[in-house]
Amino acid sequence: MKDLTFGTLIAVFEEIFGRGLFWAMLAAAGVITLAYVYVLIRDRAVSWRKFLWAQLSMPFGAIGAVLFVQAMTHSGFADIGGPVDVIVLLTVAVAGAIGLAILVYTLESLILRKTRSDV
Template identity: 70%
Template structure:
């Protein structure tokens, strides 16, 4: 792997997760992002109560992301080989935490609407 290009990274992710699962995750991420943008535009502000609940879900998202990657790649934590592997897993945990917070905030805004004030 002499050159690190976008297409190389794309091929590596398709190889790790499988083509179908990888593209399903990409589509899910795009849909959640679009829904989040829609909620922000619709509400014209951030609800701090929803934001706090979304932040409380972040540790669960971090653990779920690491568990998901370990399950899909058929690996174990004992297979970590060095500092780079730990950095990659910390990145996976961070991405899972942020993604879960965005998902929870968006789901609360779309599905748990409070009744209008009189």
């Protein structure tokens, strides 16, 4: 089978992380996303104060994700060799930034629920 299918992709991801960890991470990402949607619906508005904190966390998510990938793969910024590498680097950074922002916003909404004066 030399064509990519959804099943192949799942199989490869299972092998990268281990079956348990892969599905646990997928479940965690799903739960966080659902929780995010939940607080949005519950509050019926975006809290701009929480969103500010989420935004402030984004650079940390971006840098953290890039450093994590580099540390896991024995590589560094000097190894960027072409345009596609810049795209990969930025994709990792954007994914880390968005992921952490959603996580921060959701945690704020769930944990700091009582401080709702800003809503």
